[in-house]
Amino acid sequence: MAGLSATEIRELTSAERQKMLKDLYTEMSSIRVESATGGGTENPYKIRNVRRAIARILTIQREEELEASK
Numbered sequence: 001m002a003g004l005s006a007t008e009i010r011e012l013t014s015a016e017r018q019k020m021l022k023d024l025y026t027e028m029s030s031i032r033v034e035s036a037t038g039g040g041t042e043n044p045y046k047i048r049n050v051r052r053a054i055a056r057i058l059t060i061q062r063e064e065e066l067e068a069s070k
Helices: 006-010 014-036 046-068
Strands: none
Touching: 006 046, 014 046
16 A cells, blocks of 8 residues: 555545545554564564655645645
């Protein structure tokens, strides 16, 4: 889920993006808990990919807000 491109995110509706954002935050939280309790993740770059996907979604949402306000 975390390997999303900007074009894929732009094709989603606002509600779908909100759901995806909620899921990504939940995934990031579980990865952090897992690593804090001593268990390593299978993919050490997973948290990085999740953070980047969250940033992409938030950036696209902000771009759309700015376009709507014009």
